[in-house]
Amino acid sequence: MPPAPLDDSRFPGLRRRGFLAAAGGVAGLGALALAGCGGPGGSGAAAGGGRPRRGGTLRAAFAGGGASETLDPHRTNLFADAARAKALFDKLADYGNDLSAQPRLAASWEPDDGLSRWRVKLRKATFHDGKPVTAADVLYSYRRIADPKEGFRAKASLEPIDLKASRAVDDRTVEFVLKRPTAEFPNVMAAFGAYIVPEGAREFDKKPVGSGPFRFVSFKPGRSTVVERYDDHWDGAPYLDRLEFVVANEESARVNSLLGGQVEYAHELTPTTARAHEGKGQIEIVRLRNSAMQAFAMKTDRAPFDDERVREAFFLIADRKELVEGALSGAGEIGNDLFGKGYEYYADGLPQRTQDLDKARHLLKKAGADGLKVTLDTSDVAAGFTEAASIFRDQAAKAGVHVKVRTGSKDTYWADTLDSGTLASYRSGAMPIESHISQRLLTDSTTNATQWHHKDFDALYQQAQSTKDKKERAAVYERMQRRLYAEGGFLVWGFADWILGTARNVRGVTHQAPANTLHWARFDKVWLA
């Protein structure tokens, strides 16, 4: 290792430990992560390393939203939006490599004993116009996101906060009043799109002012966004002078422009591209493990999946290795019917499920489902979906189940399959296990694709949220995951790598960060050698 730059993408452990000391008696946030996950704390930087060098412009190609792109950080919807918002703005917290909340603009947080009042201390940070980031800005931003007239994406995540009762204690302290005990409140502050903007900010396309590591230079929707180093950033100024986001929707265009030296960073490449260029020396291929859960969602409230024996039979039908090899071209790892492999609180003690067609047939027979016919909804909406569907159809045929694959429109797929159908291809980006549960597995969850409605399961979630002790809370999460493993509706067969490519002179790109986490698409710690 070279002389250490004070770079927390390399030493997240240090920062985390430092934070724990500061936060004193807080419910040991991150402690389990420190103990349990050696992985994310390790060497975070890209191959090569070397001493960080200041200067240069990095051009990054993303699939984008075309001419309707906006710089409004609360409207982030796509990866390109998230990467741009991250350059220009900060959140109070963000997800570490194991999806635990890491402090950003919030220097520390402390709950009361009931876990329903959280005091958040802001660090000393300034917006690009020189004004300090204050509690008023935080409250304004959250109230804007929660505006009932708008459809901001983070609104659902902020739902636990009673924003009317929350207040600014002083300039740099916010007291959040919650509607109920929420042990995992830091996840709320780290939610996708929960960025802090200056009080009163409404217009973002002309000259957005944030507190992020880069300040605004120019923006042409659907084409290019240029930002430059903000020297007074609280986390240290970026190494790059400038950063340009360009939009290239076609994967071949992204990889070609990278190969041709027109960009230095290309987001979202296919496994085929990765195989063609990995280790050839022309470009670097970065695989972000555990980025996307790949699953089939069974609707547990209707036939045939309202019978848990049928669900278990389906768990046993899947040959996960074949699915990962075939549908993901081997770029991923097998799943165990649980979300969040490698994340904080993941129940990794459960035995790995493997294909067992005899047992599957037996279970189906017991459930009176011989010669079962099921329609599997799928679509081109995500890589590998249609391939996985046809592989699974063939696997199911061996167990005597007739699966009919139905391909739907990719523009409306998620809304179409939320309530209708019985079996559907499913995918999810990285989020904490707690968020996965609260958004998808509670009776009143807004996107409950498996129609998993169990009062006792809801009660366990509430119990976890009101348990201050981290170990006890982890035990509750494990109970919930055991239940999902045994009879849940998600057949999680794999976790896809998120693949990106960089030019050979790009250093400091984190390899361990799942897509959507703090160190993913983070350019303030990247330099050009």
Add this chain to the structure above:
Amino acid sequence: MTAVGAPEAARALKGARGTGLRSWVVRRLLLGAGQTVAVVLLVFALTEALPGDAAVALAGDQPDPARIAAIREALHLDRPAHERLAAWAGGLLHGDLGTSLTSGRPVVTYLANGVGPTVLLAALTVALLVPVSVGLGVLAARHEGRFADRLVSSVTLGVYAVPEFAFGVLLVTVFALRLGWLPPTAVGYGSDLLAHPEALVLPVLVLLARPVCSLARLVRAGMIDALASPYAAQARRYGIAGARIRYLHALPNAVAPAAQQLARTIDWLLCGVIVVEALFVIPGLGTVLMNAVAERDVPVIQGLAVVFGLTAVVLNLAADLVARRFAPRAGVAA
């Protein structure tokens, strides 16, 4: 030019210049306006028939029903279709194309931003297309049945069979990635493509490939017919030079069908050339259209439909005028 030779053509042309022409143009324009309105209504009906709307598309993989309802209300999508159509058509009469559902920006800015690159590509392509395809067609016709003809005919047939996407990938692989002569994409250049002419070479080549083939073959066929016609034979009997017969007498007749094909080609170029724009990251109208459809951004789709509809009408009118002028006997129907 009509003073020398070709008495038949000259006589027919005089007739076309009379009052019949003006009423014919007026009829064509009225028809065109009707066609444009029909296109717009059809596009509106079709986008209504698409499953989902902008709210669903925006919600993406977070299809929270409450959020979708909120977006729908914010975008006024909860109003009935005929009200939205009426509001939009009312704006159109004042020259207002409306605002995008997803970004809230005026549709006009979408068109203004996208039109530059697309028109530049189309103009360059047409500028090269006409001389190249006419040249090839005449060349093949002159050497009918001999080696040059067979070469031109088989190459044009072969290239025509290659889809644009495959052809583009092939060109990029060879000329940009292997040889490194040209940039593989126009990424980051935005609409300032003229400042980077090297980035235009491959896209224009891909755009040229297929129209050159079809036009050259049309010109060749027309030329062979014209050269075999009685008036060409008559001109030859008068002892007029071969080149003169070819270019002044036969070519105009050969060009008439080609002009109409050319109009359709320009139409096709303007209506996106989506493949080329996507492959080379050129932010033109094709890209705008593709994104707008994916986002169910109806006002933008409608705005593009109006522009494309008008373009098609005007171009076809011009092509028919050209055809009437060059080959009046073809009796182009209104």
